[in-house]
Amino acid sequence: MHRHHAPSHRFAVRVYYEDTDAAGVVYYANYLKFCERARTEWLRALGFEQQMLREERGLVFVVRNVEAEYLKSGVLDDALTVETYVAEMGRSKIVFAQTVMRGSERLFESRVSVVCVDWNKRKPTSVPPDIRTQMASNLDSHSESHR
Template identity: 60%
Template structure:
């Protein structure tokens, strides 16, 4: 997913503020789901489930700067009954700037408890998961 660095994304030195890398990754995961036909609001309304971030491990390798054109690359690195593991990289051309491992839990929104990923989603995700 392409991302442009705007002034609002940077600190006073014109360098992307560290938390904004996570925002870029969140947007990319949302667009990944949308591209597979799963709108998050529709999922919540129809199935009563949503995805929440359970954990993040992030490595900041090199800074992005104001006006940089970036690409967020998202890969489904693991799939379990009630969670998804993503590997996400933020690239500037061929240079890797940021790498994150993000675990999402599928949650029953009413009970606020983990629940199995709906079968149709699980089946669709299996075709995109990187083999172990």
């Protein structure tokens, strides 16, 4: 997967016992949970809370596609960082590139496509201009923008 430079957002995660499997390593699905939390916190840092978007604007972001690559194992008590980048932006779709790091080691990489959905109609809708502007200002300079 594409190696990025300056991330749009960094989110710290500590590996707890509940995050590990029988072998004592981070259970594979938990990397996706770490990435979900990081996207949510990044959106919050931009001034957009998901609950408020649904209640006030009738909008939700729905995961459409995930590509994941598991590179190394995280273990109990690891201090990890999830780096999030905006890789692409379309009318209703945003593609995030996310990397889970342990110090300078890459453990996990993903590309997650989310779609902005009108909650009441259950259909894709355009990403609102204010959200688009905030996210576009964080667009990875090495990726394409589909505006």
